[in-house]
Amino acid sequence: MKNNGNLINASTARTIAAHAVLITYTLIALFPVVVILINSFKTRKAIFKSPLSLPNSESFSLVGYETVVKQGDFLLYFQNSLVVTVVSLTLVLLFGAMAAFALSEYRFKGNLLVGLYLALGIMIPIRLGTVSILQMMVATDLVNTLTALILVYTAQGLPLAIFILSEFMQGISDDLKNAGRIDGLSEYRIFGRLVLPLIRPAMATVAVFTMIPIWNDLWFPLILAPAEETKTVTLGAQVFIGQFVTNWNAVLSSLSLAIVPVLVLYVIFSRQLIKGITAGAVK
Amino acid sequence: MARSVRNQKVRWHILVFLAPAFLVYTAIMIIPLFGTMQLSMFRSVDNTQVFVGLGNFKALFGDPRWSESFWNAFVNNSWFFLIHMLVQNPIGVLLAALLSSNKLRMKAFYRTSIFVPTILSFVIVGFAWKLILSPIWGVAPSMLDAVGLKSLFAPWLGKEEYALTTLALISVWQFVGIPMMLIYAAMLSIPDEVIEAAECDGVTGSSQFWKIKLPLILPAIGIISILTFVGNFNAFDLIYSAQGALAGPNFSTDVLGTFMFRTFFGFQLQLGDPNMGSAIATAMFLIILVGVSIYLFGIQTRLRRYQF
Numbered sequence A: 001m002k003n004n005g006n007l008i009n010a011s012t013a014r015t016i017a018a019h020a021v022l023i024t025y026t027l028i029a030l031f032p033v034v035v036i037l038i039n040s041f042k043t044r045k046a047i048f049k050s051p052l053s054l055p056n057s058e059s060f061s062l063v064g065y066e067t068v069v070k071q072g073d074f075l076l077y078f079q080n081s082l083v084v085t086v087v088s089l090t091l092v093l094l095f096g097a098m099a100a101f102a103l104s105e106y107r108f109k110g111n112l113l114v115g116l117y118l119a120l121g122i123m124i125p126i127r128l129g130t131v132s133i134l135q136m137m138v139a140t141d142l143v144n145t146l147t148a149l150i151l152v153y154t155a156q157g158l159p160l161a162i163f164i165l166s167e168f169m170q171g172i173s174d175d176l177k178n179a180g181r182i183d184g185l186s187e188y189r190i191f192g193r194l195v196l197p198l199i200r201p202a203m204a205t206v207a208v209f210t211m212i213p214i215w216n217d218l219w220f221p222l223i224l225a226p227a228e229e230t231k232t233v234t235l236g237a238q239v240f241i242g243q244f245v246t247n248w249n250a251v252l253s254s255l256s257l258a259i260v261p262v263l264v265l266y267v268i269f270s271r272q273l274i275k276g277i278t279a280g281a282v283k
Numbered sequence B: 001m002a003r004s005v006r007n008q009k010v011r012w013h014i015l016v017f018l019a020p021a022f023l024v025y026t027a028i029m030i031i032p033l034f035g036t037m038q039l040s041m042f043r044s045v046d047n048t049q050v051f052v053g054l055g056n057f058k059a060l061f062g063d064p065r066w067s068e069s070f071w072n073a074f075v076n077n078s079w080f081f082l083i084h085m086l087v088q089n090p091i092g093v094l095l096a097a098l099l100s101s102n103k104l105r106m107k108a109f110y111r112t113s114i115f116v117p118t119i120l121s122f123v124i125v126g127f128a129w130k131l132i133l134s135p136i137w138g139v140a141p142s143m144l145d146a147v148g149l150k151s152l153f154a155p156w157l158g159k160e161e162y163a164l165t166t167l168a169l170i171s172v173w174q175f176v177g178i179p180m181m182l183i184y185a186a187m188l189s190i191p192d193e194v195i196e197a198a199e200c201d202g203v204t205g206s207s208q209f210w211k212i213k214l215p216l217i218l219p220a221i222g223i224i225s226i227l228t229f230v231g232n233f234n235a236f237d238l239i240y241s242a243q244g245a246l247a248g249p250n251f252s253t254d255v256l257g258t259f260m261f262r263t264f265f266g267f268q269l270q271l272g273d274p275n276m277g278s279a280i281a282t283a284m285f286l287i288i289l290v291g292v293s294i295y296l297f298g299i300q301t302r303l304r305r306y307q308f
Helices: A002-039 A044-049 A063-071 A074-105 A111-123 A126-139 A146-169 A174-182 A187-198 A200-216 A219-224 A233-243 A248-282 B002-008 B012-039 B055-062 B064-099 B107-119 B122-133 B139-146 B160-175 B177-188 B192-200 B205-232 B237-243 B256-265 B274-306
Strands: B042-045 B048-051
Touching: A002 A248, A002 B064, A002 B107, A002 B122, A044 A248, A063 A248, A074 A111, A074 A146, A074 A187, A074 A200, A074 A233, A074 A248, A074 B012, A111 A146, A111 B012, A126 A146, A126 A219, A126 B012, A126 B256, A126 B274, A146 A200, A146 A219, A146 B012, A174 A187, A187 A200, A187 B012, A200 A233, A200 A248, A200 B107, A219 A233, A233 A248, A233 B122, A248 B107, A248 B122, B012 B274, B042 B274, B055 B064, B055 B274, B064 B107, B064 B160, B064 B177, B064 B205, B064 B256, B064 B274, B107 B160, B107 B177, B122 B139, B122 B160, B122 B237, B160 B177, B160 B237, B177 B205, B192 B205, B205 B274, B237 B256, B256 B274
Parallel strands: none
Antiparallel strands: B042 B048
């Protein structure tokens, strides 16, 4: 009996210690984000006087947001980011699923070789080809267009997408596809009607993995599309904040404006994302 | 009979399925990669490209004006990677081990919160930390003051000796969610029988972690290490957002990515040089290739043995 009591105490102590460590780290993870968000709603004086307190009726101010809305064209940047991300994502998912289907469904000469060739891009960053990519975009007159970014991000996202999707497609039963073939469905219909709906969960995983680096990228927008009308949110925020280094209200507000959409999307999709990471790794 | 007929027929649909991905990938990723390597063997003389063989590399490694910057960036980059390996992975393993204990409540909350920094862009992260560590705003000094450690405060991002380590730690803060998640997944995939058998033999608590779980999650740690390696030797955004293209103070935070960017585009009075930029990119490619090969042929094959 005594022994039992000791065990329970030990495990309670361990649980408390675990919670303590996790809560500490959660605070470390969230603290900077929270500090930025609460201070963006304060007057300049309050930002400096008490950076860690919540805005109250006295210190509440939207002056930073007013500056941002007046000066920066954030709506346009946001729209650019959205167009680039959505179109690249669609292309990655469509082309990726098609290639993954070809590689996992059919035996043909060079199957393995093509698979390895396409997987190379998982390890080799596309940035290393930047000099040539820029020359190519200059030659085809695509500099400062969203098309340039879409092409680059599609190429960047494809290798991992093909890799994950073909792993999933190998798990789909042949009987189903053969039944479709007997019913006279063409290979394209088998892909579109039978296979695509079945790999939807894998597509969601790939979507999240592809989306985050595209939305957050600074390198290619900076090099391929720095013009005012093609700036993405990330580049826009970078340039804008650079201009307003001394205007703390504006800086904090523009940071908050860049954080909030991502945060909202994350909260909506976090379950999917975490499931995706854990499912991919369990394999 | 039917089979041989089918084999002889060109199966166009395979081509149709493969073509778009293959073409985009080849055109935007592979050809530019080789194009860059090719450019690195040319030099611009009187506006025409002249083939110089390995001349640019000779300059990069032999000419002190180039080689000093290159080795500075390389050493910084290695330090940046080392900090990640020493700080990010242990924290990731610790958090994952805590999260994977069975009865813990609020798991989902912790997981979700600790992953938040990972989804933010480098620009946000760079500026947010720059503000917090700024001596002007005083969030960091006043917090240190509250625990009586104010004397420890220094403008970390502005001091040559601290800036790179500070940036590396910021990057660790941002990405610790990834090792945490991957190791957490690896721990969940350990069969219950293994753990039960260990418990029957009286192996529990921390010795269970060291003797049973850690060897079993080594493959996951291997994958994380190589991902970190590729990511780190390709890093640019965080340093550019926090310290600018000059990777100040006095190039103390310069990594290969920022060095390549400056060389390619030029800065201040120096003109951009696509050929030297390509040479640096090629050097980065080789470094990454060596790292990935060591992992694939040296480490991964040995780790396989532990997998189920």
